[in-house]
Amino acid sequence: MCSRLMADTDKPTDEQLSGPVVDRRTTMSLLGAAGLGAIAGCTGGGGGDGDSDETTAGSDDGGDTTTADEGAPSMGGRLKAGWFTGSIDELDxxxxxxxxxxxxxxxxxxxxxxxxxxxxxxxxxxxxxxxxxxxxxxxxxxxxxxxxxxxxxxxxxxxxxxxxxxxxxxxxxxxxxxxxxxxxxxxxxxxxxxxxxxxxxxxxxxxxxxxxxxxxxxxxxxxxxxIEEMGSDEYSVTPVGTGPFEVTGHDVGSSVTLDAYDDYFETDEDGNSLPYLDGIDVQPIPEPSSIVNALRSGDIHFANMVPLQNLSQLESDSAANADRAPGINWYGLAMNQDREPFGSRQVRRGMAKIIDNERFVETAYFGNALPDTGPINKGTGWVWRDDKPSDQDFALEEGMSMLEDAGAADASFSILTAESSLRQAKAMRQQLNERGLDVDVEQVTSSTYWTRYEEGDYDVTISGSVIDPDPEQSLWNFYRLPDEGGVWNWVNYQSQEAHDLLAEQRAETDRDARRDLLHELEDTLIADAPHAYLVHQDDIAGVRQEVGGFKHLSGLRNFHQVYLDE
The missing domain is CATH 3.90.76.10 (Dipeptide-binding Protein; Domain 1)
Incomplete structure (x- = not known):
């Protein structure tokens, strides 16, 4: 039934879209049109065992991957959570x-x-x-x-x-x-x-x-x-919302404290007030072995990400599990076109062709990613294709020849990185240095990294889109013209063609026609190589056995129905 619904191209009627509930069939069609097919469980499971369950995998929080024994949720307690980053700088x-x-x-x-x-x-x-x-x-x-x-x-x-x-x-x-x-x-x-x-x-x-x-x-x-009382700067650190938890403390770089909001409006199906927890104590932990050791020892109950080099430790652990969801993302080598030699399309394409993506997945991700040469991910199955253009396919001799012709075969530059992506940067440096390029890794703190990336103060870096599951959402902010909507166009990519295609596909309500426009857009991006596209990474969280009610939707970590069974 899932594949038939996702194949529907009929535009829903006003009556079908009206509330208070948009039925499952119509929502499935909308999810497909929006590129959210993976949420619907049509492309593989949302749980740690890889099952695809249409009933649970598309809920507000994804598939039910509860690790504690099923039954009535326990009330109270504080979840200790580790965040695999040096600091959490922005919550607005x-x-x-x-x-x-x-x-x-x-x-x-x-x-x-x-x-x-x-x-x-x-x-x-x-x-x-x-x-x-x-x-x-x-x-x-x-x-x-x-x-x-x-x-x-x-x-x-x-x-x-x-x-x-x-x-x-x-x-x-x-x-x-x-x-x-x-x-x-x-x-x-x-x-x-x-x-x-x-x-x-x-x-x-x-x-x-x-x-x-x-x-x-x-x-x-x-x-x-x-916002008016606190000012934007304070609000960005300790914001006020209407959700299940309120920010009661935030020491940037050290901790975030969330307490249950007593007047939160939502209840569970039995009428119990949510959230179940008294609160969440979040600690940024940027060192890979430290966050996994903290999870295994019980110092934390939950890790928002599991560093791949330590994944095997959880796979053999009886007290903590690695919880997987399909990765709806893309990562690539971002090349700053304001820095030489990356203003040249020939150089950028040559760079892409000398990178062995399959080897990069093995060395940087321990095999836990899908190598690819374009930004549209396999989770968005309605627009995914295996036969992408070959402009960025690995071809070492051809790529080196392109760099030599452009005078960039011995180029010298740095890969900007934070600790959380240091392994990827080192794996990339190894490949590029083997090709005769002079590449080093510049590691900075997380906050410094994002400041410099946004300000264009870098040569290259490994980056991409990590949560947006619709192709437009993962491309619009990156590839619109910088002064006309490309708010994340930090590579300074200037393409009127890509800019116009993004606008055209957004207005197209027929999914097949929109798919064709997105393919044309992806063809343009692969050829222009603002990024050397690399991988789509699996989404993996770490959860201890005493944590119940966590439902995993790729990219999100929602805790309003999480409880502790200790």
Whole structure:
């Protein structure tokens, strides 16, 4: 049934898209159109054993991978969590550009909608909604029992404020709102305290999926009062949301403290208040062996990521497990086109062709990744293809000849990296030095890394998209022109063709036609090589046996139904 639903190209009707529940069949079609097919369990399991269960793998948190004994959840206790990074610098959802920060902030905020346990779109802050005008107008009826963590009541004005702030401050999430009508011309209309209407310039059947709960998404609601009182800098560190946990402490680089929000509005199916936990104590742990040793010893209950070089330790451990979900991401060698010799397309393509991706997967990822020469991942099965253009295929002699002709066969440059990706940087350096290039690794702290990357103060680095499961979401911010929406275009890629194709595919509601446009876009990117595309990495978390209720959706770490059975 799953493959048949995903093959549907019929545009859902306004009635099918309206609330309070969008049925499973329609949601499956929307997920396919949005590239979220892996969430639906159609491309392999979301759990640690690799099973694909259509009933659970597409819930708000993914497949049920509970490790504690099933039964009534235990109430109370504090989850000790390790985050595989040097620091957690940004928790304001509109401005997060680092996947690991997304994972934590998702427990602090709510969206207008979310995905329910049976793959239906259900309300989060919205109780009901109506879609009219051929999919261009969405009117949401909002809950009237929600407060922010500062005690201020949530109303429709907060929806308008959130969207207006995201657009006016040109936050990364603004790209998801580019087809919204101008706000003051009816794009967002507050109809009443608990009713708000969104109007789009053109129909987009996937827009309802993009309004689901998730950090970095367009309708992750923030608190106007808190931002005005605290200021943006403080809010970015200790934000105020309406989610199950509130930030009660944040010492950047040392710890984040989340406490259960007593007035959180959601309950479980038995009417019990959520969350089950009293709180979560998060410790950044950038050293690979340290985070795994802490998990095995019980110093932490949960690791948001498992360093691949230590994965085998968990696979043989009786007290802690490696929990896998399909990787909906891409990673590549980002080449700064403002630094010589990477302004030359011939050099960038030559670089791509001298990299052996299969060898790189074995040395850098211990085989836990899929080598690839393009950015569209296998999780988005409706647009994935094995027969991508050969412009970046490994061909050592051809690649070296291209570099020699461009005068770059002995180029000297550095790979910028933080500790969390040091192994990948060293594996890349080894290959490139073997080719006669003069390459070194420059390791910096996590915060310094992101500052320098965003400011273009680097030669090359290994980076990519880590959470966005729709092809547009993983490409739009990276490859739009830098001054026209490419907020993560830190390689300074200048292609009007790619820019226009991104806009064209966004407006295309027929999935087959959109797939063709995305293939044309991927062809362009592979040929221009703003990145030498490398891999799609598996998403692996570490979970101790006493942790129950964790449901793994690739890229996210949601804890509102997690409990401890100690």
């Amino acid at each position: 959802p509109a401005f997060i550009s680092v996947g690991q920060f997304f994972q934590l902030a998702g427990n602090v905020f709510s969206g207008l909608t979310k995905l329910g346990p049976d793959l239906e779109i259900v309300g989060d802050l919205a109780e009901d909604w109506e879609v009219t005008d051929g999919g261009k107008t969405f009117t949401f009826q909002l809950r009237d029992d929600v407060t922010f963590h500062n005690g201020v009541e949530f109303t429709a004005e907060d929806v308008k404020y959130t969207i207006n702030r995201t657009i006016s401050e040109e936050a990364p999430a603004a790209s998801k709102l580019s087809s919204l009508q101008p706000i003051e011309e009816g794009g967002v209309e507050v109809v009443g305290d608990y009713e708000v209407t969104l109007r789009w310039e053109e129909a987009n059947v996937t827009s309802l999926v993009y309004l689901t709960r998730g950090p970095g998404r367009a309708a992750t609601i923030v608190s106007k009062e808190a």
